[in-house]
Amino acid sequence: MAQAMTTDAGSHHASALDTPPTSAGAQLRARLLNALQTAVPGCQVLTGEENLAPYETDALPVYRQLPLMVALPDDESQVQGVLRECRRLGVPVVPRGGGTSLSGGATPMPNSLVLSLARLTRVLEVDPLARTATVQPGVRNIRISEVAAPYELYYAPDPSSQIACTIGGNVAENAGGLHCLKYGLTVHNILRVKAISMDGEVLEFGSLAPDAPGLDLLALLIGSEGMFAVVTEITVRLIPKPPVAKLVLASFDDVETAGDAVAAIIGEGIIPAGLEMMDKPAIAAVEAFVHAGYDQEAAALLLCEADGNREEVAEEVARICAVLQRHEVRDVQVSSNEAERLKWWSGRKNALPAAGRLAPDYFCMDGSIPRRAIGKLLKRIQGMEEVYGLQCLNVFHAGDGNLHPLILFDGNDADQLRRAEDFGADILERCVELGGTITGEHGVGIEKLNSMCVQFTPAERETFLAIKRAFDPAGLLNADKGIPTHARCAEYGHMHVSGGRLPFPDIERF
């Protein structure tokens, strides 16, 4: 989503201001623009509504806000310069990578500067012996595996948006993907991060050594939704590419049986490389879109991948199939070649665009629950479809217990939007009730702020707010994301009753 514009009228290097100040926002913009032109003369800055429009939202387009301006630094010192000037003038900063956040993590704050890292796209070093790659934050996730490929190495976390999302954004969100069960999340695959604080200080988190002295701030930084510091350099761990991968495709007549089969595979002591599940509406949607060859009569589909060397994979596939046979499976197939394996995966990987064909808008929820509760939650979601009058497709990382219900709606219909938001919040609260969490890998952003009020006590939220202040005392860095204010939770608590039905449904709310 992030794009660099080089020749538009609103693109400045050292030009005069083109918009006369007409309001407090415009005055602030003029002061900031002058400050940046003086202090960071080489840094490109975008203003003007037509230039800012691509930055007003991310992959959650129901939330929109035009920023004051967008800065597109070319190097670390420009990032530092921009942050220092914003800090001096008290301008909020919203860092942005590929703009693929599904939780509104890159939505601009009012009167903010969007700091796009889209031009920091250099791969600085690949060290095959140490199995590391050091890259700038704007490097796309998939590119890391591409540059590592000649050494038969790759970067494991593979969010579905991996062709577009950046590693900087992955660090901010602790992104997951399809293979986390065996290979971990972003936090398990990052060794070292260089970042600039809101005060303009250069910070180095982690180490190329196994650990660093003091508290493990790297673990705290990863997943902090760009609220602690702006990442400028990342060293990732590369791992050997498994020579062989085989995908087992199994269909079931009942979602609960499929859920039980998932628990049984794990209970057997098998850690598959991927263990994904889709329900019937999701199967129908993707089959119509990519023709992956799925069993459309099935109530649920499991995709279970084994990887490693040839002997290991053969052994694991046999064990997986044996477990499946004990769980009333309708049909089991094992991929016979790479083309077939990729075709089967393409269905799962295209679930979101397939949902996009069925309705003008969808919310992709991201609850996480203990695996044993999968069947129970799916049944609850089916009931909610009737309550809210909206359709929901379910795809999920079954091995991790991480569900992605896709709620279909039309955002131009205010009532549908409200019902979709309530539907989503209802699902997330059921996840908390089942011993899970409101977000497994997409982040809180602005989308799930209200649900944070449900998952955490006031003392826990105060701890989060205080941690934020420890990194960013002025509260300027992406400060409206991730953690709700106490006032917001008080408001939400007043108007919220469970089941998604609000008291006084007719009054206007904001």
Next chain:
Amino acid sequence: MPLPAVTSSPVLERLREQIGAARAAGGMLRIRGGDSKSWYGNPVPGPVLDVRDYAGVVAYDPAELVITARCGTPLAEIEATIAQNGQMLPFEPPHFGPTATLGGCIAAGLAGPRRAYAGAIRDYVLGVTIMNARGEVMRFGGQVMKNVAGYDVARLMAGSLGTLGVILDVSLRLLPVPVATHSLRFVMDENQAIETLNHWAGKPVPMSASAWHEGELLLRLSGSKAGVQSAIAQLGGDLVADDGSTAYWQALREQTSDFFAPSATALWRIAVPPTTPALALEGAQWLEWGGGLRWWRTPEPAAEIRRVAERAGGHATLFRRGTNTEGGLPAFSSIPGPLAAIQRRLKAVFDPTGIFNPCRIDPRF
């Protein structure tokens, strides 16, 4: 159902009272579990806050690969419980004595031989409940593998050495014990061992531990039967008998061999990037973790040891003081200025008046 939030019990009330009294008096507390690792880190002044009687497994469902247990639970009890279901703590923590507790294990953040190939403690921490210096009980993270709601305070607790609060309970991800494990022995010099271990780590070889000492490289392979057998055929070396192999890795994990026995010379733990060639230090060495961890018995001055470690991009910990070690020497390499300021502010978030284990990590907080 979510685990019930226990915010009050006789033990918790006792802890809360002791913490409140210390806070009111402007005092300090040394948090102690089984007292098996009190020698680790800088010495802590203040009376003991004993947390051993907050104990027991809270939840364990083998099919979920997650256990939740209280801080005072003996580490040996946790390991025995999960072993009955063919599961293990993947980071293979050292106990350093039969009294070791789960809380102490998490607070110390020390991992064993499997660390280089399976990950650190923090990689397996899913959630914690803590008590802060105000006596508030708070939960962070949870019992599920994927969880990005709120900042990752749970992982921050691993290795925090009790400086942020009392770790009341912890939820850990477990892994199945691999079906097959065998060890191989090779004769090679140090630099050749470092190069070889890094080279193998870039190949799909199911390694689970490695160590080099006095010209001998030991490699442990763990995985499926077929995977381990094919690696043995591919790598060569001498197969070590199973009981010898188990004893070797156990002795390394618990540091029971002569090399690690109490001595006049300090034991240094030097963590460096794994490809770092042999360090230019005098003395004896045991290398682990694919080259990333180097244990040294060296008479060289602390400043020189730290300079060598830091020049290589790592750091040096005074792990066990020797009888000749000068008093007052800080246990850990110095934390760089801007990070130290953040760490000091973070400590204040949980413990504003500095009650819990002051100076244990850094004399500044």
